[in-house]
Amino acid sequence: MDYINAENITFSYDEPEAAERHEVLRGVSLGIRKGEFVALLGHNGSGKSTIAKTFNAMLLPSGGKVYVDKMDTQDESVLYEIRRRVGLVLQNPDNQLVASVVEEDVAFGPENLGIPPEEIRRRVDEALKAVEMYDFRLNAPYKLSGGQKQRIAIAGIIAMQPDCIVLDEPTAMLDPRGRTEVLDTLHKLNREKGITIVLITHYMDEAVQAGRVIVMDSGRILTEGSPQEVFSQVELLKKHQLDVPQVTELAYRLKAVGFDLPGCPLTIEECVAALEPLLKKATVGEAYGDH
Numbered sequence: 001m002d003y004i005n006a007e008n009i010t011f012s013y014d015e016p017e018a019a020e021r022h023e024v025l026r027g028v029s030l031g032i033r034k035g036e037f038v039a040l041l042g043h044n045g046s047g048k049s050t051i052a053k054t055f056n057a058m059l060l061p062s063g064g065k066v067y068v069d070k071m072d073t074q075d076e077s078v079l080y081e082i083r084r085r086v087g088l089v090l091q092n093p094d095n096q097l098v099a100s101v102v103e104e105d106v107a108f109g110p111e112n113l114g115i116p117p118e119e120i121r122r123r124v125d126e127a128l129k130a131v132e133m134y135d136f137r138l139n140a141p142y143k144l145s146g147g148q149k150q151r152i153a154i155a156g157i158i159a160m161q162p163d164c165i166v167l168d169e170p171t172a173m174l175d176p177r178g179r180t181e182v183l184d185t186l187h188k189l190n191r192e193k194g195i196t197i198v199l200i201t202h203y204m205d206e207a208v209q210a211g212r213v214i215v216m217d218s219g220r221i222l223t224e225g226s227p228q229e230v231f232s233q234v235e236l237l238k239k240h241q242l243d244v245p246q247v248t249e250l251a252y253r254l255k256a257v258g259f260d261l262p263g264c265p266l267t268i269e270e271c272v273a274a275l276e277p278l279l280k281k282a283t284v285g286e287a288y289g290d291h
Contacts, residue, residue, distance in 0.1 A: 002031030003164065004055050004194060006222035009064030011050055025061070026219040034163065037190045037197045039207040043241060051216070052166045055088035055198065057220050067115045069163070084113065089167040093149035094096075100151055101142075103128065103137040109160040115282030120159075127158040131191070133186045147178025151185055158189070164196035165189070167241070171203065183209065202232075204245040208266040215242065232264040247271040 011025040013023050025047045025241070026068040031056075032038055032254070044046040054066045057073040068086055071078040090096055099105035103124050110120045128134040131151040141149060150170055157165055171179040181214050183206060189195045199210065207213050207227060214224040217240045225231055231237070234252045238244075247268055259278060265271040 001033075003034040004032040004070055004198075005067045006030050006051065006054065007065045007067070009051070009054065009061040009066060011047075011059065012062050024219055027064070028216075028221060029064075030224070031222060032164070032198060034196055035190070037187070037209075037211045038199070039210035039213045039214065040198060040200045040211060041202070041242070042209055042222075043202075045218075048185070048216045049168050049280060051166055052198060052200055053088070055164070055166050056083050056088050058088060064148050065227075079177075084160055085159060085167060086164045087162040089150070089153050089157055089165060089170050091169045091172050093146070093153040093170075096153040097141045097149060100140055102133065102139050102141055104157050105141060105287060106137075106155045108155050113160060116145070121133060121189070123159040123161070124155075127155040130158055130189060131155045136274040142192065145178060146174045147181040148179065150174065150182050154182070154185060154189075158195075162195065164198065166198040166200075168200045169202065170199075171201065171206065187272075189281040199254050204243055204248075208245055217242070227266055228264055231266060 005167055007278050008027050008029050009025055009198050010023065010027060012023045028047070028051060040052065045274050050059060052062055054073065055068065057079055060074055066073045068082045071082055073079075073082055097105050098108055106124045106127055110123050114143045115123070125134065126154050128137055131154055133148060133155060135147065136144065141152060154165065171182050174182065186197050186199065187209065190197045199206065200208055208231070210227060213225065213230040215222045215237070216228060222240060223233060223236065229253065231248050234244050234248065245266050247270065251265050251271060251274065255261055260280070261274045263274065265274050
């Protein structure tokens with residue numbers, strides 16, 4: 001049973017000066033299982049951010065239905081519970097940090113839920129430890145790096161004890177170190193706490209680490225599957241102006257000129273393992289005068 005289930009949803013933005021409404025989602029159906037780590041890909045305007053915001057009822061579909069643990073996001077009586085279960089982390093952490101002290105910021109969500117003070121203290125400490133920011137609990141957020149700020153924003157969501165965290169390009173404004181910090185945190189939460197992760201990203205190296213990849217284009221799902229299944233469709237992705245991991249691109253070009261590479265490498269390690277037998281074969285051939 002899917003934890004989040006979108007059924008043939010559409011979404012349109014009203015544009016007063018336009019002759020007709022701008023349709024962003026065009027009959028999208030997808031499911032997210034509890035405990036999954038899903039990467040959602042697509043270029044700007046593909047609809048990936050819009051559909052993510054329907055998962056916690058920040059946006060309501062113009063047509064179709066979105067269910068979270070069987071609760072209809074358009075049912076106002078369960079809106080509070082849906083937003084408690086599905087947390088949303090935005091691209092810019094500065095837009096989510098509201099207090100002048102880190103631990104007070106993390107406590108903001110649970111306080112709004114009416115949680116007792118002693119339970120808030122426990123949740124804040126646990127959430128900061130989960131993102132490895134406990135030692136910074138008394139710091140001012142503005143003094144932190146981009147990656148640290150984003151981890152504090154994630155801690156604020158964790159303190160509300162969600163089943164699922166949806167992240168809208170959380171590493172887009174970060175340097176490589178900050179990106180690594182945030183990605184490591186998400187995988188740890190998924191692995192150790194069983195939190196469902198939906199990661200919107202345009203970084204292919206982040207997508208290959210997911211359990212499932214969903215690719216959107218022009219308001220529809222273009223393809224989905226494991227990273228291997230999705231990124232092996234190089235020509236389809238290129239046709240829609242989408243990238244593939246660099247090592248996958250290298251393997252694709254080598255195959256095009258006659259090199260017999262097995263499978264679809266997604267990481268440097270996989271690419272080296274695929275190339276090594278070919279290089280050894282070429283070296284042996286040269287030693288014996290084969291040309």
